[in-house]
Amino acid sequence: MRKSTATKLALLSVSILALAGCSQADAPVQSQTAAATDGAAMTIWVDAELKDVANTLAEQYAQDVGGTLNVVEKDFYQVEAELASGAPDIFIGSTEWTDRLAQAGSLVSLGEPNRSGFEPRVLQGASYQGQLYGIPYAIESLALVCNGDELKSQPGSLSELTDAGYNVIVTPGGDPYTMFPIQSSFEAYPLELDESGDWVESSGLGASRSKEFAAWLGENKNLFIALDYSAGIAAFVDGQETCLLTGPWALSEILNRANFKVSVYDFPSVGGAQPLSFATSRAVFVSATSQNQDQAKKVAEYFSNSATQLLIYKQTGRVPAKAEVISSIEDPVIAGFAKAAAWSVVLPSSPLMQNTWAPWSKTLNTILTSDEDPQITWDLMVQDLAKVSG
Numbered sequence: 001m002r003k004s005t006a007t008k009l010a011l012l013s014v015s016i017l018a019l020a021g022c023s024q025a026d027a028p029v030q031s032q033t034a035a036a037t038d039g040a041a042m043t044i045w046v047d048a049e050l051k052d053v054a055n056t057l058a059e060q061y062a063q064d065v066g067g068t069l070n071v072v073e074k075d076f077y078q079v080e081a082e083l084a085s086g087a088p089d090i091f092i093g094s095t096e097w098t099d100r101l102a103q104a105g106s107l108v109s110l111g112e113p114n115r116s117g118f119e120p121r122v123l124q125g126a127s128y129q130g131q132l133y134g135i136p137y138a139i140e141s142l143a144l145v146c147n148g149d150e151l152k153s154q155p156g157s158l159s160e161l162t163d164a165g166y167n168v169i170v171t172p173g174g175d176p177y178t179m180f181p182i183q184s185s186f187e188a189y190p191l192e193l194d195e196s197g198d199w200v201e202s203s204g205l206g207a208s209r210s211k212e213f214a215a216w217l218g219e220n221k222n223l224f225i226a227l228d229y230s231a232g233i234a235a236f237v238d239g240q241e242t243c244l245l246t247g248p249w250a251l252s253e254i255l256n257r258a259n260f261k262v263s264v265y266d267f268p269s270v271g272g273a274q275p276l277s278f279a280t281s282r283a284v285f286v287s288a289t290s291q292n293q294d295q296a297k298k299v300a301e302y303f304s305n306s307a308t309q310l311l312i313y314k315q316t317g318r319v320p321a322k323a324e325v326i327s328s329i330e331d332p333v334i335a336g337f338a339k340a341a342a343w344s345v346v347l348p349s350s351p352l353m354q355n356t357w358a359p360w361s362k363t364l365n366t367i368l369t370s371d372e373d374p375q376i377t378w379d380l381m382v383q384d385l386a387k388v389s390g
Helices: 005-018 048-065 076-085 095-103 120-125 158-163 176-184 210-219 229-237 248-257 293-302 306-316 332-341 357-369 374-389
Strands: 041-046 068-073 090-094 134-140 143-147 168-170 191-193 199-203 224-226 243-246 262-265 277-286 344-346
Touching: 041 048, 041 293, 048 068, 048 293, 048 306, 076 090, 076 095, 090 095, 090 134, 090 293, 095 120, 095 134, 095 277, 120 134, 120 277, 120 344, 134 248, 134 306, 134 332, 143 248, 143 332, 168 176, 168 229, 168 243, 176 277, 176 357, 199 374, 210 357, 210 374, 224 357, 229 243, 229 248, 243 248, 248 332, 262 332, 277 293, 277 332, 357 374
Parallel strands: 041 068, 041 090, 168 224, 277 344
Antiparallel strands: 090 277, 134 277, 143 243, 143 262, 191 199
16 A cells, blocks of 8 residues: 555655765755745656655655645656657656757756765766766666576576576567677677776777677577567566566566566676676756756755655665665665666767667667678678768
8 A cells, every 4th residue: 555645755754864874964854943935836747656756755845945846747758858848847857868958958957976875877877068967866777687486596607597498588670778788798889988987989889899799699699589578578477488688667567477586687798798788867857947946956856865765766666876775775676686787887878879779779680680691790880880970
């Protein structure tokens, strides 16, 4: 049974000070005796899974300063498009949008990206040109979700998985996002990485081991099955597949449908190097069109509070963006995703990356579904990308 908004508000207010590592200065709650008459009326866009949390924060905002926070439910995947026809004061979105929206002047800067409790790579995705534009509240990256009754410990190799009946489920048409943990273990990345692990605006798909990956893929195409999202989950929960390489967005459906123990592991290395996955975060942003930017930023700061992130986790099951909150969660499934997320890199959103997705997808699909030479197919892609980036 869901707790009432009033109960959640009370829990939020208490846990703000009780949660380890959270100071009075960090807490969004002000003294209840403070004057609550200087709040503005604002609107926040959220999706269905965050609506209850947003309503709780709206109550908090009213208690703090007497303001009204109007909560409007939106389809998460339509938010960015709908901003073009009129933005609210505050909205949730993906850190994949940060560069585009910041370049367009659509966002308000929230200061420097050096927030306590967040890992630097989490804040990196929500930043642009040295300024933070979003408050991350949930990390999204891939992990290997398995039938724990059949696979009882971390697999040490892909062979161990295939011996257990595992096939890699990918989206039809080529799926570089899902296949990246395998490809990255061959040190073949979509863009180049500098010594600090930051993306460089130069294609990395022509790296020395990239054709080694292409050859491996051509030789092992039988290990891959093309299924859409729903069919992929069904194949896993119905027992046709031992594991599913997926993100925390699929957890709710998997846990509700699976009649076996669900365990979460890292994806093992295929090419010898450390497998990486792409990391994004769900975040809250302040619109540049807001007439109450200072107060909108204060509401956005609620999401940086550890107690709020814990409340979001309890309501949605998503992996929190703050390390101190993750460490307080005992759920082994979430702990598994958090452990896997440690081997992730921020999903690049630069113009070159946007021009890379389509040829990369096409190339992977061609190798998996045709008899064309994998290395020649890969070379043609690299040549085409050189023209784009040149």
